[in-house]
Amino acid sequence: MEVTVKQDLNAGFYINLGSEMKPDLNIDQKLHLITRNLQEVLGEDKIKEILSKRDLKIYWGTATTGKPHVAYFVPLVKIADFLKADCEVTILFADLHAYLDNLKAPWELLAHRATYYAFLIKEMLKSINVPVEKLKFIKGTDYQLSKEYTLDVYKMLSLVSEHDAKKAGSEVVKQVEHPLLSGLVYPLLQALDEHYLGVDAQFGGVDQRKIFTFAEKYLPSLGYAKNSHLMNPMVPGLTGTKMSSSEEESKIDILDTPQAIKSKIKKAFCEPGNIENNGILSFLDFVIFPLSSDGTFTVQRSAKNGGDITYSDFQSVRNDFENQLLHPADLKAAFQNRLIDMLKPIRKAFESPELKKLMQLAYGNATDVDELKFQISNGFTIIDQSKPDSENNDIIPSKLDLRVGQIVSVENHPESENHLYVTKVDLGEPETRTIISGLAESFSKEELIHKKVIVLCNLKPAKLKGIQSFGMILCATDQDKKKELLEAPTFCEAGHKIVFEDYELNQPDAELKPKKRIWEKIQVDLKTDDQYYVNWKGHMMLTPGGTKIMTSQLKNATIS
Numbered sequence: 001m002e003v004t005v006k007q008d009l010n011a012g013f014y015i016n017l018g019s020e021m022k023p024d025l026n027i028d029q030k031l032h033l034i035t036r037n038l039q040e041v042l043g044e045d046k047i048k049e050i051l052s053k054r055d056l057k058i059y060w061g062t063a064t065t066g067k068p069h070v071a072y073f074v075p076l077v078k079i080a081d082f083l084k085a086d087c088e089v090t091i092l093f094a095d096l097h098a099y100l101d102n103l104k105a106p107w108e109l110l111a112h113r114a115t116y117y118a119f120l121i122k123e124m125l126k127s128i129n130v131p132v133e134k135l136k137f138i139k140g141t142d143y144q145l146s147k148e149y150t151l152d153v154y155k156m157l158s159l160v161s162e163h164d165a166k167k168a169g170s171e172v173v174k175q176v177e178h179p180l181l182s183g184l185v186y187p188l189l190q191a192l193d194e195h196y197l198g199v200d201a202q203f204g205g206v207d208q209r210k211i212f213t214f215a216e217k218y219l220p221s222l223g224y225a226k227n228s229h230l231m232n233p234m235v236p237g238l239t240g241t242k243m244s245s246s247e248e249e250s251k252i253d254i255l256d257t258p259q260a261i262k263s264k265i266k267k268a269f270c271e272p273g274n275i276e277n278n279g280i281l282s283f284l285d286f287v288i289f290p291l292s293s294d295g296t297f298t299v300q301r302s303a304k305n306g307g308d309i310t311y312s313d314f315q316s317v318r319n320d321f322e323n324q325l326l327h328p329a330d331l332k333a334a335f336q337n338r339l340i341d342m343l344k345p346i347r348k349a350f351e352s353p354e355l356k357k358l359m360q361l362a363y364g365n366a367t368d369v370d371e372l373k374f375q376i377s378n379g380f381t382i383i384d385q386s387k388p389d390s391e392n393n394d395i396i397p398s399k400l401d402l403r404v405g406q407i408v409s410v411e412n413h414p415e416s417e418n419h420l421y422v423t424k425v426d427l428g429e430p431e432t433r434t435i436i437s438g439l440a441e442s443f444s445k446e447e448l449i450h451k452k453v454i455v456l457c458n459l460k461p462a463k464l465k466g467i468q469s470f471g472m473i474l475c476a477t478d479q480d481k482k483k484e485l486l487e488a489p490t491f492c493e494a495g496h497k498i499v500f501e502d503y504e505l506n507q508p509d510a511e512l513k514p515k516k517r518i519w520e521k522i523q524v525d526l527k528t529d530d531q532y533y534v535n536w537k538g539h540m541m542l543t544p545g546g547t548k549i550m551t552s553q554l555k556n557a558t559i560s
Contacts, residue, residue: 033085043228061092065104069251116362168214191215201228238268398506401458402498428495436469476557
């Protein structure tokens with residue numbers, strides 16, 4: 001998409017759709033960007049109060065069920081607004097929700113569908129010049145299966161009535177004659193996500209309103225904050241009803257061929273003069289015009305029908321169509337051409353054999369396809385697991401189970417002559433872990449006690465001089481052999497997961513196999529840079545909230 005500078009007259013300042021350069025925005029300008037074109041906002045006063053102190057934290061979640069369709073551009077355009085307003089935005093691939101919603105995604109396909117969504121939505125964002133590096137991506141099962149989250153689900157179950165749970169999910173969860181209990185749990189999880197993702201506001205369609213008000217009612221019952229909610233209007237599908245993955249004729253899939261797009265648009269509801277429930281007009285309003293490089297939309301017509309006409313705003317298109325000055329056939333032809341051009345770069349990205357295989361794994365017969373591993377990153381690396389490690393570069397940092405641990409006690413190892421410490425570390429588990437370390441040569445007990453450190457948790461347990469050790473406390477070491485503990489920021493809690501940039505969606509191995517020497521191979525490239533940030537091949541080590549882990553004194557140091 002060609003990038004130009006446009007003036008947003010309502011906001012009173014300039015927005016550049018592709019450049020990093022933009023003026024500082026005041027509170028009212030940020031609030032306008034956050035709330036414009038929404039159908040409803042719950043808690044706007046709270047949003048304004050937060051903006052007076054810091055940037056807003058927002059999350060948008062999507063259940064990984066059917067193949068994403070073009071209506072997904074509507075929330076993505078709004079996410080672009082959030083980023084322009086300096087918001088911290090998290091995109092949640094709600095794989096567990098997809099399973100709970102009447103098994104729309106079978107359990108064995110959850111991982112593949114979440115990966116497919118991640119690849120496709122990142123390509124959609126890139127196609128409209130949304131900087132994906134400014135977004136945080138997370139998969140629901142990365143945290144929704146934790147002990148703390150599960151306990152909160154049980155607490156919610158003891159508070160919520162069947163009536164309230166059914167009502168909350170009535171517009172979102174598929175309604176059937178004999179509903180499963182999983183559909184009643186769905187709204188509880190969506191409410192809890194707000195707390196566990198650490199956000200101030202949740203964004204979604206207006207069809208989510210009942211779940212949003214459910215969250216506002218029940219989260220305070222658990223002692224959690226009541227958050228704000230931002231609601232997009234619902235865009236009608238091609239049949240005049242909601243665009244839905246389950247209704248084939250109502251939607252255009254992102255990867256539909258040009259021929260399929262033309263066929264679907266030809267049959268789309270577009271009655272002359274009728275502007276109600278018109279999916280084409282709505283898509284023009286919420287996607288085509290906001291993303292237009294020059295703010296225009298051109299309809300090509302024969303001279304007999306008035307000749308070509310270029311519209312500079314949506315209202316003019318709407319008025320001409322309502323007054324029957326614009327024929328449905330001409331509108332459909334112009335719309336389909338613009339849409340085909342818009343989807344072209346995404347379709348091109350999915351021409352690779354690997355991504356075609358991913359689509360077959362997610363939506364076809366997975367047993368007929370060789371198993372692949374997909375690393376979700378800005379580079380979209382795909383690893384063929386049918387090849388040995390030496391051939392497919394299977395050494396990636398997300399294999400490491402890294403967590404924040406707080407040292408609660410330090411003692412000398414009775415058999416080490418003061419060279420080893422026996423430390424007890426709180427990792428958010430029912431019991432503290434015992435870790436044997438060589439920290440005694442560099443740190444006193446007083447320097448270690450109560451420190452929040454980074455712990456490698458999935459090493460195979462090893463017995464050191466008669467005492468079993470269950471992990472490794474990481475340190476930085478420079479060329480002069482100076483050591484510094486790898487410490488977590490003070491706001492982190494014991495058990496918080498530490499990840500690497502672009503690898504947030506990958507799951508660590510349950511246990512690193514010593515014979516494969518995975519830790520040793522990863523550790524070679526695990527270093528601090530000249531700005532003191534810890535990284536693996538340029539991928540920054542991050543807290544759950546995206547804060548970079550760094551040392552205070554040692555740059556260009558190794559981590560071990």
